[in-house]
Amino acid sequence: MEVCITPLPEASSSDEVAGGALEKWPERAYAIPPRIARGSIPGITAEKFKEDNEVWKDRVTRYKHIISSLALGRFRNVMDMNAYLGGFAAALAKYPMWVMNFVPANSDQDTLGVIYERGFIGTYQDWCEALSTYPRTYDLIHAGGVFSIYQDRCNITYILLEMDRILRPEGTVIFRDTVELLVKIQSITNRMRWKSQFMDHESGPFNPEKILVAVKTYWTGEPEKQQH
Template identity: 35%
Template sequence: RIWYNNVPHPKLVEYKKDQNWVRKSGNYFVFPGGGTQFKAGVTRYIRFIEQIMPQIKWGTHARTVLDVGCGVASFGGYLLDRNVITMSIAPKDEHEAQIQFALERGIPAFLAVIGTQKLPFPDNSFDVIHCARCRVHWYADGGKPLLELNRVLRPGGYYIWSATPVYRRGKRDEDDWNAMVTLTKSICWRTVVKSKDINRIGVVIYQKPTSNSCYTERKNNEPPLCSGSNGHSPWYTPLDSCLLLPALSKSGAGNSWPISWPERLNIRSSTSSENSSTWFSQENFDSDTKNWNGLISEVYSSEFAVNWSSIRNVMDMNAGFGGFAASLIDRPLWVMNVVPFDQPDTLPIIFNRGLIGVYHDWCESFNTYPRTYDLLHMSYLLQSLANRCDIIEIAAEIDRILRPGRWFVLQDNIGMIRKMDRVLRSLHYKTAIMRRQFLVARKSFWRPDSTGS
């Protein structure tokens, strides 16, 4: 449950009252775990998926999930108990503030839409993609929306589609189903299972191939295969109209599935960055892991005036290999790992470790609502940002995202720390400089008066 006054949008309660998404109870919104496609509750729905497809193995084999058109993100929220981390995405639409609801509940969520540009995720990232009545016409525009899901789905990964075309027999639903059958076959997705639950709600689960044989043996080259390797960042890139082949190893096999969770967290997968053509050595990875484990246990936890028990979500604004997030894995919180678009492309490694994240440019706004994160963390990024945009703009975006009473931690050289310190103190943050390389700043409940003084 969450405080009503934090997200005062009762419209969804009325609009979805028959589907048990959310109820208003006194000063709170309460989330019973219902939804359009899981009328018996999301817990039963999650168990049903595992029953009809045991090989999904929530929390061991399947660790990272993308939930498209997530609503209030109950699917991803309830999967947290299964050691599954879900990136829940939805647009800001007429249902009003669903992502804000999700973040207020403490569930990973992100404002996004599959429209004209690629999602800010690497190729072959997610173990599972889920869509329950997400209102996306996957076959539209030559199938570009589904081709985008195919791009971000790991070879061997699963697409779970729970929507009316799967189980209803009206003309529109049958037309949608037939179009989906044609499209999924054309991109070599295999139908693993199609079933109905006790409420006659249908689910179909597809699997992406792990080798290129099906693609090369197609009678019709439609959609066409992409020429050459992808080789470019998805940041501000139009959707593909071609089919991206899985990267092959020297043996000719497709991308290998990561080892089971939680072991995969501390293993550097043998992968290179497609976007920067940079190989990251095991030595770099091990050094980063050791560095963050030491800093968290010896400095962040013991020396900083941060109440870790009050922190539910964290954003690492320059995540590198994800070592900061990995060192916090035993705490009851989750981390949004952000890899700046102009930094070395380590985001594929972060996903291979079983963590989640996005590409971003910190000279622009981040796709989240105001006051949605408990702790923002930035390590040695400010100098390169200050060369492209004003430090005041960066501070304003940090202030927008951060909840009142919560913390921003900056690791940098003393010159950049002092510049940021002056700006944050002007916004009435309580600040402390530690060891001449850390700034710990706590946001207050201050707000400027109506005169702007």
């Protein structure tokens, strides 16, 4: 197991916190994580971290207009399938819900440590594989850019079927991706008896990235007709 554990950086004195000091909660959610401050993640700076926080504030504001029950406590168990820096979880921190953050195993950047340093929970996941969790675990799933990552790795139908398994009936999914991919997703989810609707990007209709909001309907199989 030792090879799977990342050691903390060496501390130069007994007063120094190995790995970097962390803020108290809830300030910790928006404070610059130590590994970003140290430049440990290539391409991610403190400025980019701050910009990402602002992006997610705008996105959640947009989501609240689209899904009026988002801020009313209807959703308790939330999943972010492509969490990146944990900005979605941070933007939802003031609401009575918890977010499980997933960093795709195929992602270009390993940002799970940043999520931990922000005070959130998370793990890695290959979305071409089944997720180790109970059926109907989550009320709300956010899938931003997930299908762009996996469209050439496996059949996206299998990913959607796994999402259907872990989403409770009448739960909601927010997809963010290209129009081409979202049209494919809607075609598949229609056959899964989900109801969905396209929405414009929060920046306006000219952004090529679109939003698809889908709801898993509650349905049961029809009883067999008796033959006379």
